[in-house]
Amino acid sequence: MMPQGMATSPLCNTTKTPFFSLEEVVEPWKKGLVPAVKALLEKLTNHHAPEGEGELKKQAAEPAVAAATTPVSITTPSTTPAATTPSATAGGDGGAKPAPKKKIVIKRQETPDLPPCTLAVTFHPKGETLPQSTTKEADRGEDASLFSQDRPFLSPLLGARRLTALDADKTTLELEIGTEGANVAWLPGDAFAIICHNPPDVVDKVIVHLGLEPEAVFTLSPSIESGNVVSLSKLSRYQYSAQTSLFLTSFAARTYQNSLHREGSVS
C-alpha cells in the first residue's frame, strides 16, 4: 500500500505520520463496518432491493458499505434469520461473487461439523507377519537430498556446551552432531530438521487412557466414509507396525489436509 494513497483514503484518519500500522488504520475503520453491513443487509432484506451502490465509509451511521459495491442479490425470506446475522455478511465482503437470484442460506456456524473418520484401523494378532515396511534409514553415502522425514539420517550426538550462565534465566545450548557419511554440503545458516518424539511416559498414559494395547500392531486403510480421499495404492505404503513409525506422520499429514479441505468447502 502506498502511504500517499493511504493519507487521502477515507480508511485513514491520521495524516501526521507516513507509517500506518494495522491498529491505526484498520481498527477504527472496522468498528464501523459491522453495524454498517448489518444495516445494509436489513435494508436489503426489507426492501428486496437487489443492490446498493456506495463508497467505503467508515462511519457506522452510513448504511452503504463495501459489501454493496458488488452486486449481491439476497432474496432471503424471513424464515432464514441466520442470513441476517453479522457473520453471514462477512463472507460477502471484499471479493464477493455475484450470486443473482440464488437463495443464500447460511447456517449459524456455531459448532463445526464432526470431522470425518477417514481411516480404518485393522489390528493384527501378535506374531502375524506383515508385509515388510519400506521405511528404513537412508543408506550411508547417499545424496543428502535423499534424506527426508521418512528416511532420516542417523546423526551421532558428539558434544554439547552451555552458552548461558548456570543461573541465567534461560538456558541456551550448543550441540554438535556428526554428519560423516551423509555426504551433505551446506552453508552456515542452512536448516536441518530433527525428528523428535513425545515423552514415553505421557504416551503410555494416553494409550492406557484410551483403552488401547501399547504393543498392538495395526494397519490402516481408508474408511468407507472417506470415499476416495486416499487411494488404495498409496495406502499400501503405509503398512504400519512397530518398525514403521515415520510413515504415519506423512500419512496423517495428508489425511489431515484432506479433512481440512473438505471442512473448508462445507461453509
Added chain:
Amino acid sequence: MREAFLNGIDLFSPPKKAILRLLAEYASKPEEKEALINLCSAKGERKGVEISMLFPHPNIAGSKLYMDEIVEEHTGLAELLLDRFPSSKPPFGHLLSVAAPLQPRYFSMANSPLAHPNIIRFAFSVVRYTTAKGKHREGLCTTWLEQLSQHFLNSSSPTTPVHLKIFFRPTRVTHILLHTNLI
C-alpha cells in the same frame, strides 16, 4: 501402537477445533461434552473477539474461549485427554484421522563445513515458560535435546551413544545471495 503415539501424533501443540469437536463427540460426561462443544464453537465469539465477525468460520477466527484456554495456555491433546476431559475416549481410527501429525523441528547450522566438514553445530534455547494461568510448559524438542546432552554438560562419563534422526533442508536464500555476490 506405542510408536504411533510416540512419533505420529502431536500431543502437546494446541489442537485445532476439529479435534475438540471430535473429543466432544465421544465425551460421555454431559458437562465435559458441553464444555468441549463450547470450546470448539463460534459461540464465544459474539461476546468476545470482534474481528471474528468478519471471519466467521470458526476454524479461522477462533473464539475468545478457545484462544484463552487452548492457544494462549498452549494446552495440548495429552492434557485434554488425561486431565481436562477424561471422559472423552475417541476411537483410535477417528483420532488418527483428525489429529495433527508431530512435526519435525528445524534448526540452523551455526558452523561452516569448511572448518569441520563432518560436524554440524547448532544453538538453541531450551523452551520453558509459565502461561498466564500459571501452567508450566516445556518445549518438546528442546528439553529432550537438553536431556540427551546432559552427560556432555556435566562432563560425566557418557552413557550409550545417542543418535538423532535428522534430514536436511537447504535454505536457498543464502545460496542465491552468495552466487549473486550480494554478500
